[in-house]
Amino acid sequence: MFSVVVMLVSLSSLVAGQHNQGAQVGATQPVMRKELSLGVAESVELIKAKLTEKGFNIFTTVDHAKNAAGVELELRPTTVIIFGNPNVGTKLMQCAQEYAIDLPQKVLVYEDADGKVWAVINSQVALGAKHGASGCQALVEKVNGKLGKLLQSF
Numbered sequence: 001m002f003s004v005v006v007m008l009v010s011l012s013s014l015v016a017g018q019h020n021q022g023a024q025v026g027a028t029q030p031v032m033r034k035e036l037s038l039g040v041a042e043s044v045e046l047i048k049a050k051l052t053e054k055g056f057n058i059f060t061t062v063d064h065a066k067n068a069a070g071v072e073l074e075l076r077p078t079t080v081i082i083f084g085n086p087n088v089g090t091k092l093m094q095c096a097q098e099y100a101i102d103l104p105q106k107v108l109v110y111e112d113a114d115g116k117v118w119a120v121i122n123s124q125v126a127l128g129a130k131h132g133a134s135g136c137q138a139l140v141e142k143v144n145g146k147l148g149k150l151l152q153s154f
Contacts, residue, residue, distance in 0.1 A: 040077035095136035
C-alpha cells in the first residue's frame with residue numbers, strides 16, 4: 001500500500017508540471033526540458049532554424065493554442081514541432097517496431113502558468129524502455145545524448 005501511495009504522489013508531482021529536472025534526465029524521467037529566454041513564437045522560429053541547420057526534416061508545426069481558439073477555448077502558447085531523420089528513426093523502428101508510435105521526434109515549446117517558456121523533448125531512454133528496445137540500447141543512448149545536446153542549443 002505504501003508503494004502505491006508513493007507512486008501516486010510521484011505521478012501527481014509529474015502531472016503538476018514541476019520543472020526542476022533540468023535538461024539532463026535519467027532513465028526514470030520521461031522528458032528532457034530546458035527553460036528558454038525568448039517567447040514561444042520566437043523560440044519556435046529559432047528551434048526550427050537550428051533543426052534545419054542540423055539536417056533534420058521538419059514535417060509540421062502544430063499550434064495547439066491557435067487550434068484551441070478555433071473552438072473558443074483558451075490555452076497558453078503551446079506549439080509542437082514535429083521533426084526527424086529517417087536514417088535514425090528507421091534504425092529505432094527496426095529494433096522495436098512500436099517505437100514508430102513516438103516517431104517522428106517532437107519538441108514542445110510552451111509557456112507555463114508563471115510565464116516561463118520551456119522546450120521539451122522525449123527522453124529516448126524512457127521511450128526505449130517503453131517499447132522494449134533492449135537490443136539497441138547503445139543507439140537509444142546515442143540518440144538521447146544527441147537530442148539532449150540539441151535541446152541545450154535552443
